[in-house]
Amino acid sequence: MSWLKRLLGRRPDLSPAVRGALDAWHALPAPDLRAAHSVSSLVVVDVESSGLDVFADRLIAIGAVRVERGCIDLSSSFYQVLRQPESSAKDNILVHGITGTEQREGLDPVEVLVAFAEFVGKTPLVGWNSTFDDIMIRRATEEHLGERWKLDWLDLAWLAPALHPETAKKRIGLDAYLAKHGIEVLSRHHALADALATAQLLLVLQREASDRGLRSVAELIEAAASARVAREQGY
Secondary structure, three states, X not given: OHHHHHHHOOOOOOOHHHHHHHHHHHOOOOOOOOOEHHHOEEEEEEEEEOOOOOOOOOEEEEEEXXXXXXXXXXXXXXXXXXXXXXXXXXXXXXXXXXXHHHHHOOEOHHHHHHHHHXXXXXXXXXXXXXXXXXXXXXXXXXXXXOOOOOOOEEEHHHHHHXXXXXXXXXXXXXXXXXXXXXXXXXXXXXXXXXXXXXXXXXXXXXXXXXXXXOOEHHHHHHHHHHHHXXXXXXX
């Protein structure tokens, strides 16, 4: 009955400025996924949350880094902590390092999510195990903005084994791929640091994809999706 509760529930009371910003975001043109990924704009995203339950846990922080024409734009990044009604569990804090005080004194979630929308625009997003990030962000936007965004995601957790079939059945994680390519993480499980490391991995995979004839953003997304389907079907 959760869908009925959402349908009948009261929509958030947003200010005219916020509604105007959201209207402007919705009016942006959809990205051209057929464009070559080597010259496209992509935004690599990572989130921190109060746990791993996508249906119950809360979005705590968002980190993002922009990749332009195959280069990481270090001048264009995003990191914010969303204000929480209460701190997450101590074990959870040990993972991401965002203290209880930082959580309770974070920015208004509406402000963070609108700022994130303005940073991203309609640019395709990239992540590792991006289904989790996508659901957490969509749940937060539904709760705080009254809408659930549909965003284009490229999941490197599936693109990597698509390009390296020998690793597909081993279910190698992000840390192993980063180590394989000599990519260091400044602070693991910090949303911005993880996004930066994942962006470096993206550049490696983009070069490998181009060598295999995968030229467009759409082809990267399709390759990742096909690898996921093959895994789920036991191939």
